[in-house]
Amino acid sequence: MRVNRISRARTAAGAVALASLAGGLTAGAGPATAQPRAAAPAPACSAAYRIEQKLANGTTWRMCWRYEAKAGLVLEDVSYQPPGEAKPIKVLNSAKLGQIHVPYDDGKNEYDDLTSYFFGAGLMPLAPGECPGGTIRTVKVPEAWDPQNPNVKGLCTTTRARGHAYRMQGDTPGKVYQKQGTDLLVYTVNKVGWYEYISEWRFADDGTLHMNVGATGTLAPEDYDAGDGRGWPIGKGAKDYATSHSHNVFWRLNFGLDGSSKARVEQYDSKVTASPNGRTPTTKTTRTKITKELAGNSANMRWWRVVSDTGKNKDGHPRSYEIAQGATSKYPGRSFTKSDVFFTQYNKCEQYASNNPLNCGAGHPKNVDKWVNGQTLTNPTVWVNVGFHHIARDEDQQPMPVHWQGFSLVPRDVTAMNPLTPKELADQNGHVRSGR
Ligand SMILES: [Cu+2]
Numbered sequence: 001m002r003v004n005r006i007s008r009a010r011t012a013a014g015a016v017a018l019a020s021l022a023g024g025l026t027a028g029a030g031p032a033t034a035q036p037r038a039a040a041p042a043p044a045c046s047a048a049y050r051i052e053q054k055l056a057n058g059t060t061w062r063m064c065w066r067y068e069a070k071a072g073l074v075l076e077d078v079s080y081q082p083p084g085e086a087k088p089i090k091v092l093n094s095a096k097l098g099q100i101h102v103p104y105d106d107g108k109n110e111y112d113d114l115t116s117y118f119f120g121a122g123l124m125p126l127a128p129g130e131c132p133g134g135t136i137r138t139v140k141v142p143e144a145w146d147p148q149n150p151n152v153k154g155l156c157t158t159t160r161a162r163g164h165a166y167r168m169q170g171d172t173p174g175k176v177y178q179k180q181g182t183d184l185l186v187y188t189v190n191k192v193g194w195y196e197y198i199s200e201w202r203f204a205d206d207g208t209l210h211m212n213v214g215a216t217g218t219l220a221p222e223d224y225d226a227g228d229g230r231g232w233p234i235g236k237g238a239k240d241y242a243t244s245h246s247h248n249v250f251w252r253l254n255f256g257l258d259g260s261s262k263a264r265v266e267q268y269d270s271k272v273t274a275s276p277n278g279r280t281p282t283t284k285t286t287r288t289k290i291t292k293e294l295a296g297n298s299a300n301m302r303w304w305r306v307v308s309d310t311g312k313n314k315d316g317h318p319r320s321y322e323i324a325q326g327a328t329s330k331y332p333g334r335s336f337t338k339s340d341v342f343f344t345q346y347n348k349c350e351q352y353a354s355n356n357p358l359n360c361g362a363g364h365p366k367n368v369d370k371w372v373n374g375q376t377l378t379n380p381t382v383w384v385n386v387g388f389h390h391i392a393r394d395e396d397q398q399p400m401p402v403h404w405q406g407f408s409l410v411p412r413d414v415t416a417m418n419p420l421t422p423k424e425l426a427d428q429n430g431h432v433r434s435g436r
Pocket residue numbers: 215245247390
């Protein structure tokens with residue numbers, strides 16, 4: 001173990017000791033690699049594990065939560081009910097982080113924060129002001145640092161204004177259709193070494209979901225040795241070079257559109273072709289049905305969607321959610337970080353994108369890229385990989401400002417119209433014949 005890793009190494013060793021102790025106290029529980037007991041309340045859960053929020057514009061989000069030793073917060077049975085829908089529309093069976101992989105640029109350190117560095121155990125208690133307008137719930141942390149005190153007030157649920165949901169000038173002067181949108185926010189803070197990760201799940205009243213991880217805390221004090229051109233000076237003059245590194249965050253999603261785990265995956269690509277004589281170029285969009293497992297790579301004008309096998313909206317269009325990748329710096333250093341999205345056929349044993357610690361049978365690979373091996377895709381697990389290459393800057397001290405990375409799931413034909421449409425415009429579905 002390198003001297004400059006003492007702090008993190010010590011942290012890790014301490015956790016192993018505590019985890020084993022915890023294992024000794026709970027019958028049948030193993031060491032740190034043991035599976036959390038199936039306390040899963042899904043699909044129905046008791047009130048303590050239920051999150052239900054009706055937002056100002058009339059949309060209700062419902063879900064269950066539980067907490068895992070490694071991945072931390074898990075959201076299950078997530079449904080969305082906009083105004084005008086008689087019952088909740090199921091979106092996800094489950095959603096959680098799938099890994100946070102942190103390789104340093106000098107090649108000396110590489111961490112799997114979820115599976116090897118006790119992300120889940122590092123749940124931080126939230127100060128009263130950290131969940132403005134909301135509720136901080138108590139989480140029982142499996143394999144907690146201190147097995148005598150596993151209860152942490154560490155789960156915030158609250159709402160937050162997000163500005164315009166829409167705006168449209170009406171026909172009569174002075175008439176404006178506009179609504180201000182609100183999100184339900186669900187978040188935890190997990191400390192890993194010197195970093196603190198804010199895992200935020202945002203559920204908008206228009207049916208959009210935003211998953212983001214914000215890294216904050218403090219730069220690892222051991223990593224100021226980058227005199228080798230692989231860091232950035234953040235002390236006075238040409239010294240105190242903080243070593244650059246990547247944060248590669250994976251999310252693991254199981255869709256349950258309209259209550260079914262069965263779903264199709266489609267990829268869309270648009271190609272722009274120049275026209276002669278300076279005329280407007282033309283664009284052609286093609287759909288590729290993804291029938292087998294896929295390691296997908298982002299490209300300009302490319303996107304994917306997960307389509308319900310059963311549910312249709314009131315226009316008769318199959319309900320789907322589109323994966324909208326956020327800004328990413330893909331890290332090509334490992335085969336499991338080389339793709340932006342992985343669609344694998346559901347396998348309960350495949351829980352983490354790298355160094356999956358579960359025993360899935362002899363020879364079963366440990367990393368998500370190896371789970372893409374030609375199986376027919378009928379019940380997809382979706383793995384989204386978003387990378388951030390962190391070259392420290394002077395502003396990173398002190399504390400380090402939160403840097404965010406993530407993606408969104410955008411409803412596509414879940415409802416027949418804008419779910420927040422005002423009554424006066426409710427007949428404007430399809431070709432709008434205006435006097436313009
Ligand atoms: Cu960083």
